Amino acid sequence: MSTKPKPHPQQNHLLAALAPDVQARLFPHLELVPLPLRSLMYESGRTMRHVYFPTDAIVSLQYIMENGASTAILVVGNEGLLGISLFMGGQGTPSRSIVQSAGHAYRLPRPMVKEEFNRHGQLLLLMLRYTQALITQVAQTAVCNRHHSIDQQLCRWLLLSMDRLSHNQLTMTQEFIGNMLGVRREGVTQAALKLQQLGVISYSRGLIKVLDRDKLETLSCECYGVVKKETELLLPYLPQRQVITNVAAIPVVKLPTV
Amino acid sequence: MSTKPKPHPQQNHLLAALAPDVQARLFPHLELVPLPLRSLMYESGRTMRHVYFPTDAIVSLQYIMENGASTAILVVGNEGLLGISLFMGGQGTPSRSIVQSAGHAYRLPRPMVKEEFNRHGQLLLLMLRYTQALITQVAQTAVCNRHHSIDQQLCRWLLLSMDRLSHNQLTMTQEFIGNMLGVRREGVTQAALKLQQLGVISYSRGLIKVLDRDKLETLSCECYGVVKKETELLLPYLPQRQVITNVAAIPVVKLPTV
DNA sequence: CAACTTCTGTGCGATATCGCACCCAAGCTC
């Protein structure tokens, strides 16, 4: 593994979209945290103390049932943030957040979020737009769970994940994917085999490489497209501002576009 | 049918929870609209021009697939509002809203919503809390669609609807429920038969009477309980303030607690 | 009351997924 450059806050689209003065106000309070694979970021019942802005990690939000069964209802990457409940007024949610692809996030402590909320500023507006995109994703997950095959859902899942990565490799076992989709491991095996035979992915011991993204999209159900379109509408991707914040605490690393 | 008293804005829990001065500011702009059964309140692609606060109607939010299949992801009654996207910053959502139980709603035109939003006032705060409850409901729908039987989902559906009514009758055909749950009509028939045989409901040509609500809850999956608990946590029911707004335009009708 | 429409009940074969048991292959450890 090569020594990687420290991620920059602006890798997160929401942070990047903030006006320079807002960035100047907030960035000094950001804290970089590594998010190791499979680590638990939040668990039902706890209180969230920070809002997290992923830069190069992917986090999944799961609902867990009494009998242990689970379903992922949301994928969050550098397009969004984790912890909207801090804005919403709740303490937490009946869900669990798990790191699905290792990486980092910048986090903002609760008091800062509150302060920023009270300013009624740009971060609140962005958070609201993101929330609407989030609702669309969750809703579409509900629809997908009802109407589509495991095959299609696997495609959707892979695409949602790919969109939040800068490379084409995912590290997750079929068992893990099964937990996320709320289906049996064997079901994922079957679906993944089909995709392999079609040359769309290669899969070996927890490492998935997406070989043919276009084909993956045609094999997926419409759910992926709906979510993607809606997200782009609400959060048009702003090319990263190369704003040099004059805040010493934040090292400005010029990064290739994600 | 007896002549019913005109619904009062305060039948809607969110409107009722507003402080007197906010009520005084907003209520003159409210407009009462009847919501006939099965009427379409919103369709994907259109622009929402109002926020709706149901008083005695129930509205369902559906997602429609390309092939016409659908799933309801949300039930809205007098505990909430319709049109959060007006606060969120979007134009609309890829969904459809249909009146599932006839009644009324008060609506607030878009410009007023915007103005109120900019005040950063109580309505915004309430809307945010409601949104979090909404997300929980949608997420739990996703989980339920994945893991639970039609029987259980029917119970959940009936309970969600009952909670938003002051009586115990629902007017919907099995075909309609099938559309809402995203299952076949025959599936609903089977499930409804079981409930009838258990003496939990009676069902005849589109009219459902809930006879044993407690039993219905035990037969339902945990999803109902999770949503209910979370909603109560976020939107503790405030007994209706009997505030006499001095706004002539709003007739103050003293109503029994809903 | 006859004809029609709407809503509900039933039967049946097809299909997807499940739960479980088991095996094999790849990588890790000592």
Add this chain to the structure above:
DNA sequence: GAGCTTGGGTGCGATATCGCACAGAAGTTG
């Protein structure tokens, strides 16, 4: 490289749901 652990592939019967076809029952219309 022997043994262990982890991840992936396979087979099989059980089950839930689907798609479809059709019958009967309850209202509605003429």
